[in-house]
Amino acid sequence: MSDDKSDFTAFRQRMNERILAEDNQVVRRFFALDTQTYKAGVLDVKTKEMLGLVASLVLRCDDCISYHVAQCKQAGVERDAFFEVFSVGLVVGGSIVIPHLRRAVDLLDHLEAGDASDAGACADHA
Secondary structure (H helix, E strand, C coil): CHHHHHHHHHHHHHHHHHHHCCCCHHHHHHHHHHHHHCCCCCCCHHHHHHHHHHHHHHHCCHHHHHHHHHHHHHCCCCHHHHHHHHHHHHHHHCHHHHHHHHHHHHHHHHHHCCCHHHCCCCCCCC
């Protein structure tokens, strides 16, 4: 799993740089908007990342789920809180979320074991 996540993270970084090198203001502004959205405001970063994780589970985007699991972990989300977040995503998204939940818990297990190379990332998150 480490190699896949390391490869993905490197691919994400390389492709984000490649995409942002293009002279397209819409793409640049969207990336900037995404970055700004997850900064602390009235809601703290931890809460925003948990919201992002729920939305990613419901939308069934494994790249985004990996990104938000890693960001939540970095923001200090504890295991019991993760499972409450997973519960919300499961209830809102239904049983089709279960395969994605499995991968999210697998990544969380790796992160808790100290495997920092598993800090996956969503290609859409700058």
